[in-house]
Amino acid sequence: MNMNDNPHTDALQHHFADMEQQRESAKLGMWLFLITELLLFGGLFGFYTFYRASNPEIFYNAHSTLDVKFGALYTVVLILSSITFALAIYHIRENKRKQTLMLLGATVLFGVIFLAVKGFEWAHHIHLGQLPGKYYTFTGIQGTNPHIFYSAYYMMTGLHSLHVLGGLAVILWLMVRTRRGDFSSYYFVPLEMTGLYWHLVDMIWIYLFPLFYLVG
Amino acid sequence: MAVHADNSKGHSIPSKVYLRVGAALLILTAITVAVAQIPLGGFNLVVAMIIATAKATLVALFFMHLKYDNRLYLLIFVIALATLAVFIILTLFDTLNRGRILPEVAAPIRSEAVIYPLDSARSGAIPTEDTSSGSNAPEH
Numbered sequence: 493m494n495m496n497d498n499p500h501t502d503a504l505q506h507h508f509a510d511m512e513q514q515r516e517s518a519k520l521g522m523w524l525f526l527i528t529e530l531l532l533f534g535g536l537f538g539f540y541t542f543y544r545a546s547n548p549e550i551f552y553n554a555h556s557t558l559d560v561k562f563g564a565l566y567t568v569v570l571i572l573s574s575i576t577f578a579l580a581i582y583h584i585r586e587n588k589r590k591q592t593l594m595l596l597g598a599t600v601l602f603g604v605i606f607l608a609v610k611g612f613e614w615a616h617h618i619h620l621g622q623l624p625g626k627y628y629t630f631t632g633i634q635g636t637n638p639h640i641f642y643s644a645y646y647m648m649t650g651l652h653s654l655h656v657l658g659g660l661a662v663i664l665w666l667m668v669r670t671r672r673g674d675f676s677s678y679y680f681v682p683l684e685m686t687g688l689y690w691h692l693v694d695m696i697w698i699y700l701f702p703l704f705y706l707v708g
Numbered sequence: 709m710a711v712h713a714d715n716s717k718g719h720s721i722p723s724k725v726y727l728r729v730g731a732a733l734l735i736l737t738a739i740t741v742a743v744a745q746i747p748l749g750g751f752n753l754v755v756a757m758i759i760a761t762a763k764a765t766l767v768a769l770f771f772m773h774l775k776y777d778n779r780l781y782l783l784i785f786v787i788a789l790a791t792l793a794v795f796i797i798l799t800l801f802d803t804l805n806r807g808r809i810l811p812e813v814a815a816p817i818r819s820e821a822v823i824y825p826l827d828s829a830r831s832g833a834i835p836t837e838d839t840s841s842g843s844n845a846p847e848h
Contacts, residue, residue, distance in 0.1 A: 516778065523781045527788035534792040541796050542803050560741060567737045575730035578771050582723045691771040698763045701737075706744035708752020 503679035515681055522685045526692050529655075533696055536648045540703060543640055553634050554641035555707035557622060562613050563705030566606055566697060573602035574694045577663075577687050584680045589670060592683075596667045599690070603660045610653055617642075645704055652700060655693045662686050721776065729770040736763050 508514035544551045580595035621629030624646045628639035666683055669675065675683055740759040744752060769775040774782045806813050 519777070519781060520784075523784045527784060530788050531792060534795065537792070538796045538799055542799060545800060545804060560744070564737060564741050568734060571730060571733045571737065574733075574767065574771050575726055578726040579723055582720065582726065585720050688772055691767050694771075695764045695767045698767070699760050702740060702744070702753075702756035702760050706740065706752070706756050708744060708748060708750070708756065 511678065515684070518681045518685055519688075522688050526688060529689075529692060533648070533651065536644070536651065537699070540644050540648065543644065547637065547640065549635055550637050550640050551707050554638035555704060557617075557620075557630075557633060557638075558645075558705050559613070560705050562609060563701050565609060567701045569602045569606050569609075570694045570697050573599045573606075574691055576602065577690050581680065581683050581687050584670070584675050584683055585677045587677050589673070589675075592675070593667060593670050596663055596670065600660055600663050600667070603656055603663070606656055607653060607660075610649070648700055649704070652693065652696055655696075659686070659690050659693055663690070721770070721773070725770060729766050733763050733766060736766075 504511055504514060508517065576595045576598040580592045580599065583591040583595060617623070620632075621627075622642055623629070623639070624643040625639055628642060630638070663686060666686060669682065736759055740756055743755050743759070746752075748755065768785065774785065
């Protein structure tokens with residue numbers, strides 16, 4: 493074995509030449525994963541486009557049951573969480589572990605606010621019978637077939653919320669590892685990769701917000 | 709701080725960049741909410757999508773570092789977006805033109821269909837249910 497004098501030999505896996513190559517390889521893999529995520533949501537965006545193009549009045553009539561204030565709150569909260577996550581990665585690259593931990597904690601807080609308000613909003617819709625498909629019982633919307641809007645709404649925001657939930661679980665794990673001292677300016681690949689994922693989830697919400705809450 | 713100088717090269721962006729981009733995203737959110745209150749007809753969707761795309765571009769370029777990273781990642785991302793656009797647009801070529809041959813299949817759902825149980829549901833307001841009523845109709 494040719495051991496170098498690197499104090500962090502454990503972070504560099506033996507099949508990579510150096511840390512930079514390891515980091516770039518991880519990033520390439522992460523981007524390939526992100527585009528599969530994009531295509532997963534892409535099917536639902538296709539569904540949305542198809543039904544809205546052929547029945548625009550359904551989306552116009554039904555979207556009035558959603559509260560723009562909630563939609564704007566989610567957007568703001570997710571943007572704030574993206575800022576705190578980006579700053580967390582910035583601080584670990586400066587070897588400031590305490591600030592990194594606090595910023596990751598803020599990211600989790602914003603994510604929890606997102607999910608909590610989303611759960612409240614969903615509970616309200618479910619209580620009113622604004623459910624997808626054949627479970628729809630609400631009669632307060634003009635026009636026919638509002639359940640189509642709600643099918644798209646639950647599938648797209650639901651899949652997105654699952655992604656937020658999964659992201660939060662990973663960030664909590666990253667907080668444990670940061671606290672344990674696994675990361676530094678020398679090695680922060682898991683933080684950076686999770687950041688890419690979190691920003692993609694934010695980006696998808698940036699489109700979901702106008703498509704559901706701001707139907708003109 | 710610079711103990712491991714070998715890896716702290718690269719593209720550490722000043723933290724104020726993140727704050728400025730974040731502020732721009734919040735301002736764009738406020739703009740898109742404000743514009744949505746003005747009725748512009750079909751233009752509302754166009755404006756909302758342009759603003760959303762501007763926001764997504766900011767997130768991709770700065771938060772996801774595509775502006776600073778290896779161009780390969782940008783290429784992967786753009787190709788994926790282009791592929792997605794091709795899928796959706798080609799689907800629309802089909803679905804938006806179906807009515808030219810058979811007008812009754814122009815829309816995937818019948819505009820008169822009401823699936824939730826209105827008072828009139830029992831008296832035949834659900835024409836699409838007629839075909840299946842033989843096998844699985846509830847007991848009367």
